[in-house]
Amino acid sequence: EIVMTQSPATLSVSPGERATLSCRASQSVSSNLAWYQQKPGQAPRLLIYGASTRATGIPARFSGSGSGTEFTLTISSLQSEDFAVYYCHQYNNWPSPFTFGPGTKVDIK
Amino acid sequence: EVQLVQSGAEVKKPGESLKISCKGSGYSFTSYWIGWVRQMPGKGLEWMGIFYPGDSDTRYSPSFQGQVTISADKSISTAYLQWSSLKASDTAMYYCARLTSQEGVDYWGQGTLVTVSS
Numbered sequence: 001e002i003v004m005t006q007s008p009a010t011l012s013v014s015p016g017e018r019a020t021l022s023c024r025a026s027q028s029v030s031s032n033l034a035w036y037q038q039k040p041g042q043a044p045r046l047l048i049y050g051a052s053t054r055a056t057g058i059p060a061r062f063s064g065s066g067s068g069t070e071f072t073l074t075i076s077s078l079q080s081e082d083f084a085v086y087y088c089h090q091y092n093n094w095p096s097p098f099t100f101g102p103g104t105k106v107d108i109k
Numbered sequence: 110e111v112q113l114v115q116s117g118a119e120v121k122k123p124g125e126s127l128k129i130s131c132k133g134s135g136y137s138f139t140s141y142w143i144g145w146v147r148q149m150p151g152k153g154l155e156w157m158g159i160f161y162p163g164d165s166d167t168r169y170s171p172s173f174q175g176q177v178t179i180s181a182d183k184s185i186s187t188a189y190l191q192w193s194s195l196k197a198s199d200t201a202m203y204y205c206a207r208l209t210s211q212e213g214v215d216y217w218g219q220g221t222l223v224t225v226s227s
Binding site: 001032034036038043044045046049050055087089091094095096097098099100101102103 | 144154156158168170211212214215217220
């Protein structure tokens with residue numbers, strides 16, 4: 001099973017600042033990597049797929065990069081609505097098994 | 110519009126059985142894999158397994174093999190997650206999710222909260 005790790009576990013950021021979240025896979029997942037945002041009491045929402053493609057309706061301040069085993073989600077200028085938990089997800093071994101990272105919580109500094 | 114609508118919250122006792130549902134609409138139900146994801150209180154997301162309604166192909170994550178059963182009734186575009194004997198440790202939010210090979214999960218259900226307590 002591919003193990004996903006995320007760092008940091010918690011990121012404290014001021015509104016308007018840049019946030020950089022990291023995700024690492026225990027073996028290559030090519031570009032089969034997605035990022036999801038989850039707010040309290042809500043289902044996750046797809047932000048980025050294919051490592052770098054924004055999903056429909058996702059603001060341009062969200063960007064993804066990386067391939068293989070190292071990936072990054074960048075939020076260029078944090079808005080109040082961006083404070084949430086972010087999960088990376090590999091779906092390389094189609095159609096299974098898939099794995100999520102443990103999440104990074106972005107909170108207000 | 111693609112929608113996944115899950116059944117409502119459940120409160121059960123240990124040892125009881127349970128089947129929760131996820132109804133898909135706005136797309137061809139038999140053409141996409143559907144998965145189930147567990148989120149225990151205050152914790153992260155865990156894949157339980159996935160199901161392809163087109164041919165009933167089912168894949169379970171190792172941690173959940175033998176613990177739950179995933180199925181679907183394609184005549185009513187509904188997927189199911191079933192337990193034969195619940196434990197307190199099954200208390201969690203359960204999400205269904207539509208999968209594609211390009212996007213991973215592109216749509217999520219709203220979640221079903223299962224509480225198991227004596």
